[in-house]
Amino acid sequence: MTDLALAIVHHLLVFGLAAVLAAELALMRPAAISPQTVRLLGRFDAAYGLLALAILAAGFIRVWYGAKGADFYLANHAFWAKIIAFGIVGLLSIEPTRRIAAWQKGTKADAAFVPPLAEIGRLRRLLLIEIHVFALIPIFAAAMARGVGHTAG
Ligand code: HEM
Incomplete structure (x- = not known):
């Protein structure tokens, strides 16, 4: 029962994160950006x-x-690959988080504040890389769940 409950919570959280990442990517476009979008990005982040x-x-x-x-997990390379991929996604998200936080300050100081277009493009590229690394995680998860990548001994 505990295992089932944990699996359900894990999956719901993972789909939630994927949805938030997709929403951030959709908002992070020069054509979409506005003071309201900046506030929304702050909430999503x-x-x-x-x-x-x-x-x-x-x-x-x-x-x-x-x-x-x-x-079962600690002796599995796929588990560690999953953790490393998760860590890389976390590292890649530092810069967007910092810039989005700075933009929040910008909108508080000036209601018409809009971030520089070049910065939006740079963060969009970072988000795209992040989403691609994120996509590796369920691949490693499926392998580790089936014992693929288990070290001998
Ligand atoms: C965004 C990050 C993550 C994603 C997308 C993700 C995705 C998944 C998926 C899709 C499964 C189901 C695998 C299957 O049954 O075929 C799974 C299972 C699991 N995940 Fe994650 N996961 C993430 C983060 C983590 C982290 C950080 C940990 C541990 C520190 C973790 C530990 C586990 C464990 C223990 C299972 C159970 C595998 C089994 O049934 O034996 N996951 N994950």
Whole structure:
């Protein structure tokens, strides 16, 4: 029962994160940007941070309290590849988060503030890279769940 509940929570959080990433990408376009969009991006980015933390917590709880036991995962290369990919996604999200936070300050100081177009383009590229690395995570997850990548011994 615990395993099932953890799996449900993990999947819902993961789909939530994917939705937030897609929403951020849709808003992060020179043609779409406006003071309202900047405020929305701030809210999505806050949700993104909370979801990422919750996934990390739910994921590690699954490792330790899931049906297969921690050794099943810790001795699996696909598990570590998944963690590394998750870490890279986290690192790639630092710059967009910082810029989005700076834009929030900009809109507070000046209601008509709109971020520079070149910066929007740069962050859009970063988000696209982030989404592609993110796509690797379920691939590693499916492999690790089936013991593919398990070290011998
Ligand atoms: C955004 C990040 C993540 C995504 C997209 C993701 C995705 C998935 C998916 C799709 C599965 C189901 C695999 C299957 O049954 O075929 C899964 C299972 C699992 N994930 Fe994650 N995950 C993420 C983060 C994490 C983290 C950070 C951890 C651990 C620290 C973790 C631990 C687990 C565990 C233990 C399972 C259970 C595998 C099994 O059934 O044996 N996940 N994940």
